[in-house]
Amino acid sequence: MADTPIQAAPHEARAPEVPSVAEVLQDLAKTSILKVQNYSKLSYHSITNLATGPRYAQDTLDQMDDIGVGSLPIVLLSGFFIGAVMVLQTGTQFERFGQASLTGDIVSLALVRELGPSITGLLVAGRCSSGIASELGSMVVTEQVDAMRAMGTDPSRKLVTPRVLATLITLPLLTTISVFVGLLGGMVASVLSLRINATTFWERAIKILEFSDIMQGFSKTVVFAFLIATVGCYQGLNVRGGTQGVGRATTQAVVVASVLIIISDTFLTKVALYLADKFF
Amino acid sequence: MATGQPSIEFKDVRLGFSEGEILRGVTFSAQERETVILLGETGTGKTLLLKLASGLLRPDSGSIRVLGKNISGIPESELLEMRRQIGFVFQEGALFDSLTVGENVAYRLREDAVDEVEIEPRIKEVLRFVELAHTTDLLPSELSGGMRRRVAIARALVSRPPIVLYDSPTAGLDPITSQAIISLILRLRDVYGVTALLATHRLQDGFALANFHFDPQSRKVRRDSSLELSHAAPTRFLVLRAGEIYFEGTPDALMKSPDPYLQRFLI
Numbered sequence: 001m002a003d004t005p006i007q008a009a010p011h012e013a014r015a016p017e018v019p020s021v022a023e024v025l026q027d028l029a030k031t032s033i034l035k036v037q038n039y040s041k042l043s044y045h046s047i048t049n050l051a052t053g054p055r056y057a058q059d060t061l062d063q064m065d066d067i068g069v070g071s072l073p074i075v076l077l078s079g080f081f082i083g084a085v086m087v088l089q090t091g092t093q094f095e096r097f098g099q100a101s102l103t104g105d106i107v108s109l110a111l112v113r114e115l116g117p118s119i120t121g122l123l124v125a126g127r128c129s130s131g132i133a134s135e136l137g138s139m140v141v142t143e144q145v146d147a148m149r150a151m152g153t154d155p156s157r158k159l160v161t162p163r164v165l166a167t168l169i170t171l172p173l174l175t176t177i178s179v180f181v182g183l184l185g186g187m188v189a190s191v192l193s194l195r196i197n198a199t200t201f202w203e204r205a206i207k208i209l210e211f212s213d214i215m216q217g218f219s220k221t222v223v224f225a226f227l228i229a230t231v232g233c234y235q236g237l238n239v240r241g242g243t244q245g246v247g248r249a250t251t252q253a254v255v256v257a258s259v260l261i262i263i264s265d266t267f268l269t270k271v272a273l274y275l276a277d278k279f280f
Numbered sequence: 281m282a283t284g285q286p287s288i289e290f291k292d293v294r295l296g297f298s299e300g301e302i303l304r305g306v307t308f309s310a311q312e313r314e315t316v317i318l319l320g321e322t323g324t325g326k327t328l329l330l331k332l333a334s335g336l337l338r339p340d341s342g343s344i345r346v347l348g349k350n351i352s353g354i355p356e357s358e359l360l361e362m363r364r365q366i367g368f369v370f371q372e373g374a375l376f377d378s379l380t381v382g383e384n385v386a387y388r389l390r391e392d393a394v395d396e397v398e399i400e401p402r403i404k405e406v407l408r409f410v411e412l413a414h415t416t417d418l419l420p421s422e423l424s425g426g427m428r429r430r431v432a433i434a435r436a437l438v439s440r441p442p443i444v445l446y447d448s449p450t451a452g453l454d455p456i457t458s459q460a461i462i463s464l465i466l467r468l469r470d471v472y473g474v475t476a477l478l479a480t481h482r483l484q485d486g487f488a489l490a491n492f493h494f495d496p497q498s499r500k501v502r503r504d505s506s507l508e509l510s511h512a513a514p515t516r517f518l519v520l521r522a523g524e525i526y527f528e529g530t531p532d533a534l535m536k537s538p539d540p541y542l543q544r545f546l547i
Binding site: 148149151 | 331334336356357360361363364366368370371372374375376377387388391435
């Protein structure tokens with residue numbers, strides 16, 4: 001223990017330097033690269049954490065309940081009416097050529113390949129990406145994440161991996177339910193509006209589907225689920241600036257996840273069509 | 281850890297952010313059972329020092345040894361293990377708001393897969409220690425600010441760590457509650473013999489720790505007589521200013537210092 005006190009002279013405050021345009025651009029580029037790097041690391045660890053313990057099964061189940069069961073009402077409701085509106089839009093066109101019975105084919109293909117995964121993905125992104133970002137963001141600003149780390153818990157294992165895993169499991173299931181309910185909605189609309197027999201609609205809707213169509217839809221849901229959860233977690237865990245920052249992160253999570261879903265959908269469709277052409 | 285080695289040792293630690301260098305070559309150590317009071321104005325880097333000591337932040341340069349281990353360059357997985365030997369009391373408590381008080385306190389034990397049969401009495405013991413045994417099933421939002429700090433202390437000590445770090449434990453509390461928190465820290469020091477770093481901007485907190493002790497016989501906090509003082513756990517002040525250690529010494533040396541900056545803390 002020091003008995004003799006030490007004393008030092010304080011530093012003199014220096015005037016802040018004004019950065020040049022080049023420096024600002026350089027900083028912007030560095031920040032962007034750093035964000036991509038951090039997002040990649042978070043995404044990578046969210047999966048590799050599964051290989052080693054500790055694993056948080058109860059947290060994963062809780063998240064599955066929140067993300068999966070919690071999203072069910074909006075997915076059911078929107079799925080039904082999207083199927084119905086698809087029939088109304090396409091059926092009138094087919095009727096002009098006397099091919100109203102083709103409505104079931106086109107609605108089924110559109111829902112399984114495209115609308116089911118993307119609409120469900122966007123809905124879940126709106127509900128869960130924001131929820132994840134705000135929950136984790138609040139934990140960051142109230143130092144709960146630091147407290148977790150201080151107690152020897154890896155937030156990536158405890159907070160990120162359960163959410164990613166839960167979304168990866170529940171989004172394909174939600175999409176399947178959404179597609180089914182969409183076909184029901186389409187069937188109801190075609191019976192009531194186009195006077196098509198329900199059995200005919202259902203038979204055509206099922207028969208037109210091939211394995212490649214189902215795989216295309218399924219592969220999209222897996223990618224979308226990963227994007228929804230990792231973007232939400234990344235935005236939440238990187239909150240800066242208190243409650244205002246939490247609000248900003250929440251908005252950004254929805255925007256970034258939605259945009260990434262739409263962009264990746266284009267590439268996934270192209271890849272899926274190529275693979276279907278080559279292998280199925 | 282080798283005998284005689286400090287529990288915590290900072291050597292020329294520097295840390296900066298985009299707004300500039302916050303810590304400029306900080307060097308100090310805390311011996312076993314010693315309480316080091318980090319005193320300074322807001323923004324002088326007190327909290328940063330605590331976060332560096334627990335490995336929550338990494339220094340730009342310099343070395344930090346905790347319980348004999350250099351933590352400045354080790355991977356996060358090893359840091360997680362090391363942090364289990366450190367209790368951290370955050371400024372606002374940082375309790376998990378979706379968990380009850382009991383679950384908050386039991387958090388670390390459950391993470392360590394301690395048997396549930398053992399967890400229950402441990403929770404009761406620490407909550408009794410902080411005089412909050414009746415709050416086990418309450419949520420943190422149902423507690424007052426002072427109660428939340430006491431739960432945070434209970435959570436930090438449940439795994440009986442040899443080091444406890446306190447980040448402004450009395451900030452924003454009324455004088456009576458602040459006194460209760462300091463008494464609790466005193467008891468924790470004198471009953472469990474922990475090494476502590478305590479960041480504060482309140483000089484009276486440091487002097488209370490330096491001049492009082494907890495008597496286990498009478499279970500009361502007593503003022504140290506000069507005889508008892510020699511046996512009491514040592515308390516030392518570090519005053520931070522502009523990211524450097526401006527003063528390091530005993531409470532007595534701080535009291536007698538003619539330095540005008542230090543005098544401002546004494547008013």
